[in-house]
Amino acid sequence: MSEEAETLQELADRKYKYGFVSDIESDYAPKGLNEDIVRFISAKKNEPDWLLDYRLDAFRRWLKMEEPHWAKLNYPKIDFQDAYYYAAPKNDSDKPKTLDDVDPELLKVYAKLGIPLNEQEALAGVQQRKIAVDAVFDSVSVVTTFKEELSKVGVIFCPISEAVKDHPELVKKYLGSVVPSTDNYYATLNAAVFSEGSFVYIPEGVRCPMELSTYFRINAAKSGQFERTLIIADKGSYVSYLEGCTAPQRDENQLHAAVVELVAHDDAEIKYSTVQNWYPGDENGKGGIYNFVTKRGDCRGARSKISWTQVETGSSITWKYPSCILRGDNSVGEFYSIAIANNAQQADTGTKMLHLGKNTSSRIVSKGISAGRAQNTYRGLVSVHAKADGARNFTQCDSLLLGDKCGAHTVPYIQSRNPKAILEHEATTSKISDDQLFYCLSRGIPTEEAVALIVNGFCREVLQQLPMEFAVEAQKLVGISLEGSVG
Amino acid sequence: MLEINDLHVKVGEKEILKGLNLKVPAGEVHAIMGPNGAGKSTTSYTLAGRAGYDVTSGSINFGGEEIIGLSPEERAAKGIFLAFQYPIEIPGVSTLNFLKTAINAQARLRGEKELDAAQFLRLVRATAKELNVSEDMLKRPLNVGFSGGEKKRNETLQMALLKPKLCILDEMDSGLDIDALKLVSEGVNKLRSPERSFLVITHYQRLLDYIVPDVIHILSGGKIVLSGDKTLALQLEQNGYDAVINKAA
Numbered sequence: 001m002s003e004e005a006e007t008l009q010e011l012a013d014r015k016y017k018y019g020f021v022s023d024i025e026s027d028y029a030p031k032g033l034n035e036d037i038v039r040f041i042s043a044k045k046n047e048p049d050w051l052l053d054y055r056l057d058a059f060r061r062w063l064k065m066e067e068p069h070w071a072k073l074n075y076p077k078i079d080f081q082d083a084y085y086y087a088a089p090k091n092d093s094d095k096p097k098t099l100d101d102v103d104p105e106l107l108k109v110y111a112k113l114g115i116p117l118n119e120q121e122a123l124a125g126v127q128q129r130k131i132a133v134d135a136v137f138d139s140v141s142v143v144t145t146f147k148e149e150l151s152k153v154g155v156i157f158c159p160i161s162e163a164v165k166d167h168p169e170l171v172k173k174y175l176g177s178v179v180p181s182t183d184n185y186y187a188t189l190n191a192a193v194f195s196e197g198s199f200v201y202i203p204e205g206v207r208c209p210m211e212l213s214t215y216f217r218i219n220a221a222k223s224g225q226f227e228r229t230l231i232i233a234d235k236g237s238y239v240s241y242l243e244g245c246t247a248p249q250r251d252e253n254q255l256h257a258a259v260v261e262l263v264a265h266d267d268a269e270i271k272y273s274t275v276q277n278w279y280p281g282d283e284n285g286k287g288g289i290y291n292f293v294t295k296r297g298d299c300r301g302a303r304s305k306i307s308w309t310q311v312e313t314g315s316s317i318t319w320k321y322p323s324c325i326l327r328g329d330n331s332v333g334e335f336y337s338i339a340i341a342n343n344a345q346q347a348d349t350g351t352k353m354l355h356l357g358k359n360t361s362s363r364i365v366s367k368g369i370s371a372g373r374a375q376n377t378y379r380g381l382v383s384v385h386a387k388a389d390g391a392r393n394f395t396q397c398d399s400l401l402l403g404d405k406c407g408a409h410t411v412p413y414i415q416s417r418n419p420k421a422i423l424e425h426e427a428t429t430s431k432i433s434d435d436q437l438f439y440c441l442s443r444g445i446p447t448e449e450a451v452a453l454i455v456n457g458f459c460r461e462v463l464q465q466l467p468m469e470f471a472v473e474a475q476k477l478v479g480i481s482l483e484g485s486v487g
Numbered sequence: 488m489l490e491i492n493d494l495h496v497k498v499g500e501k502e503i504l505k506g507l508n509l510k511v512p513a514g515e516v517h518a519i520m521g522p523n524g525a526g527k528s529t530t531s532y533t534l535a536g537r538a539g540y541d542v543t544s545g546s547i548n549f550g551g552e553e554i555i556g557l558s559p560e561e562r563a564a565k566g567i568f569l570a571f572q573y574p575i576e577i578p579g580v581s582t583l584n585f586l587k588t589a590i591n592a593q594a595r596l597r598g599e600k601e602l603d604a605a606q607f608l609r610l611v612r613a614t615a616k617e618l619n620v621s622e623d624m625l626k627r628p629l630n631v632g633f634s635g636g637e638k639k640r641n642e643t644l645q646m647a648l649l650k651p652k653l654c655i656l657d658e659m660d661s662g663l664d665i666d667a668l669k670l671v672s673e674g675v676n677k678l679r680s681p682e683r684s685f686l687v688i689t690h691y692q693r694l695l696d697y698i699v700p701d702v703i704h705i706l707s708g709g710k711i712v713l714s715g716d717k718t719l720a721l722q723l724e725q726n727g728y729d730a731v732i733n734k735a736a
Contacts, residue, residue: 434538439575442535443585443645444563444593453588457579457628 017480019249019279022109026138026220029086035059038192041086041139045161045195048168058181058191065185071348072377072409075253075317078290083255085193087138087220102143110135110142113217113246117143130210131242132157136227138220139195146210155239156201157212160228163199170201174232178261178298178325186292186319190259194228197258202237202268211467213242218254218278218289227258233268235301240271242470245314247279251287253316258293266301266328271309273466274322275474278314280481283372285344288316295322296352299331299360307334308351309465311474313481316345321379323352326360326388333362336462338474340481341374341406350380350411355421359390367459368399370406371482377409386417393422399429400458402451402482452479488513488684489534489653494545496526496533503529505709507545511653514681518695519688520720521706522728527688528572530706531657534686535569536562550652564596566652570642572661577629582641585629586611586648593649611648618674620644636667643674654678655686660694672697692720707732 029040038059042052067078089106102117110117117135132146134157141159150157156167163171181191198214218225233239247254256278262270272295281288291314297306308322318341324333335351353362362382370376376399384391399408410427432454440450456463456475463471463478489511496504503526511517521527533540534547536559547554554562577585591601602610615625620640630638639659646654656675660668675698679685687698695703695717703719704711707728713719713735723731 433575435575436577438535438537438559439571439577440589441559442537442563442569443589443649444560444596445589446558446560446592446596449588449592453580453585454577457577460579 018113018246018277020112021250022105022219024103024105024109024137024219025090026087027090028084028220028223031084031222032081033083033085033193037085041193041195044086044088045164047164050172051164054176054181055192058188059193061182062185062188062192065188067185071319071379072375073317073319073346073348075290075346078255082222084220084223085226086195087223088140089137089142106137106142109137109217109219110215113215117145132210132212134159134198134212134214136196136198136214136216138218138223138225141196150209153206153209154203155206155208156199158199160197160199160230163230167199167201170232171199171230174230174261174263176261178263178296179259179294184294186257187259187294190226190228190257190294194226194259197228197230197260199229200231200239200241202233202239204234205236207237208239211240211242213244216243216245218247218256221250222252222254224255224257227256227260229258229260231261231270231272232263233265233270233304235265236267238269240467241273242467243272243274244277246277247289249279249287253287254289256289256291256293256315258295260293260295260322262297262306264297264299264301264304264306264331267303268301269305269307270297271307272297272322273470274310274312275470275477276310276312276314276318277477280314280343280345281316283343285316288345289314290317291315291320292317293320295320296325297323297333298325299328299333299357301331302328302357303330304328305332305334307336307465309336309462310338310349311462311466311477312337312339312347312349313477315347318345318347318349320349321351323354324362325354325356326362327356329357330359331357332360335362335364335366336465337366338369338459338462338478339366339376339378340369340478341371341376342481343372343374345372345374347375348377348379350378352381353383353393355382355384355388355391355393357388360388361392362394364393364395364397365461366397367462368397368408369402369455369458369482370399370408371402373405375407375409377411379411381413381415382423384416384418384421384423388418389420391418391421393424395423395425397425397427398458400455401429401431448479451482455479455482488550489686490548492546492548494533494547495543496529497541497543498529498539502543503709504533507706507710509704509711511684511686513652513684515701516679516685516687516698518700518703518720519686519706520690520692520703520723523690525706526709527690527706528657531569531655531686531688534655535559535567560592560596563649564593566650568646568649568651568654570639570646570654570656570659572658574630574633574638574642576631578631580629581626582629583611583625586645589645590648614647615644617677618644618647619670634667635662636664636670639663639667639671640674643671643678647674647678652682653684653686655688656698657688658690659687659698660689660691668694669697692724695720705732705735
């Protein structure tokens with residue numbers, strides 16, 4: 001190993017910035033998982049019978065399912081009985097509520113995380129665009145901002161538990177329509193015990209006037225978070241949605257098993273961006289979030305478009321394949337991904353592009369960065385149905401290795417039943433060269449900054465896809481995530 | 488400005504510099520010429536502080552201060568600039584972004600105020616114009632797909648913006664045709680000043696027609712074997728390294 005690489009390795013560990021624990025008194029469900037817990041969660045949310053039945057049905061299926069082990073991930077067996085499936089701040093009275101009703105202690109948490117919950121403050125910044133936020137703390141939504149302003153144009157943006165009460169017809173129609181409760185082990189578990197997430201409905205022809213975002217925070221110890229998000233873009237509408245996540249630094253692993261469903265009707269477009277910064281565990285791999293996530297978008301209508309952009313820097317285990325079902329003719333699916341795995345992190349992430357309609361096209365750009373002893377796998381499927389005449393896909397998978405103890409793996413599956421489909425796949429693997437590093441150093445740029453600069457350059461194509469407010473944050477995060485064990 | 492005394496440098500197990508002595512006063516342009524393997528690149532990398540170039544004995548005094556043991560970025564902040572023989576490509580990082588990062592990193596290291604975006608852009612645009620660097624080049628990823636001439640003009644631009652006290656030009660003429668060489672040399676000559684020294688490292692005499700040195704040193708076998716004025720280059724050109732070095736020995 002070169003001396004420059006050694007210098008890299010010597011760089012001190014920067015602690016995870018969001019690792020603090022907030023002293024918020026919580027209500028828990030009894031520990032463990034059984035039908036009573038499922039009923040407990042449903043009762044806490046005052047759910048109608050149809051939803052309780054949906055949960056129970058999923059739970060019974062889940063009991064018979066096997067945990068998947070095909071991913072390139074190594075972790076001890078998860079004890080699903082050794083966790084709390086519901087945790088909520090005690091002072092959090094029942095909805096609906098405004099900022100004034102929120103426990104000031106909770107507001108302090110969000111201030112510390114830098115999440116703008118105060119609408120006035122959010123407006124104060126002149127050049128800052130408005131962002132509506134749904135703040136989910138453990139198993140409940142704390143507050144959702146700009147709801148009224150959004151409702152003026154018919155946009156529904158609220159916690160999913162509230163949508164179940166206020167818009168049951170929409171929830172009933174769409175919940176599980178993209179990711180059925182039978183889909184996979186973690187999605188089925190989620191269907192049984194999901195607690196909170198966001199619900200978005202954009203009516204026909206409406207361009208959502210601001211960015212929508214949900215900020216997920218796990219705080220309670222030994223608790224899992226089972227986010228459920230449902231976004232529907234009706235004909236000709238547009239929405240850009242952002243998702244952020246953090247968790248305290250703890251020695252034990254915590255489970256986050258989310259399901260996100262997107263539905264785009266004719267001519268609608270959904271842009272979904274994630275900056276995932278769950279606690280990644282320490283440099284020896286102790287602690288961290290197990291992130292088992294099913295995200296899928298259904299381009300149900302003609303000329304619809306769904307674009308996933310993800311910046312995955314956190315979690316000790318990431319198992320996540322945001323996908324697009326290209327059902328409508330001329331629909332478009334995109335997946336832009338940056339996955340960074342450092343220290344002992346393991347990421348197995350990618351996408352599925354299922355071409356069903358005619359002239360459907362998809363684009364996959366994946367940038368994987370491995371450092372420390374991390375293992376980073378891109379796993380993707382491009383599938384073209386026999387009737388999908390004119391289907392096109394372009395896939396580009398680039399891996400960057402920092403040091404000689406990490407691994408990068410690319411597992412692309414391509415299935416085409418249509419002889420006229422055009423599929424392209426490009427892949428590269430590279431390292432930061434000593435020359436590049438020395439060039440930066442010789443210009444006065446210190447090692448950490450140089451690595452961040454080079455890696456950000458490597459990720460540029462994906463970073464450009466993020467909404468501006470997030471892009472700046474994400475660039476910084478890329479640098480911070482790599483501090484420590486590069487080498 | 489720069490004073491090197493009895494410098495011994497190892498690369499791996501091999502000693503490359505074996506007692507190098509060199510003195511470059513402020514404002515002067517010194518050229519180091521020498522055959523392949525004489526230690527020319529080792530000299531430039533050692534001065535810039537590259538890892539893997541181990542100083543086993545001797546001293547390098549820069550501006551009255553010993554710099555052995557300082558990191559490359561510290562040396563850069565103190566005013567040492569190395570123009571690379573083959574400038575390095577950094578995909579996805581625009582030249583502008585790189586320049587801003589470098590200027591502000593040096594300012595931070597020196598405890599000075601960083602430039603904001605507007606100040607930086609004004610400065611870069613003015614300097615780029617003077618050195619025939621196009622706006623387009625500033626926006627492209629650093630050195631990626633640049634022609635030989637563009638790469639070297641980019642090095643000159645960096646030099647002009649970072650305002651070093653000592654510029655080391657490592658084989659500046661590599662990969663340049665005669666027109667490009669003229670253009671780059673013009674840029675370098677604009678940067679000559681009484682406070683700034685140059686160390687021009689080259690294999691061929693032709694560069695010295697454009698960047699005219701005050702003193703020429705001949706490096707061979709890891710030390711300076713002969714020093715003289717600019718006519719020394721012509722002797723080399725006529726008689727070859729062997730003859731001149733043998734005569735000196």
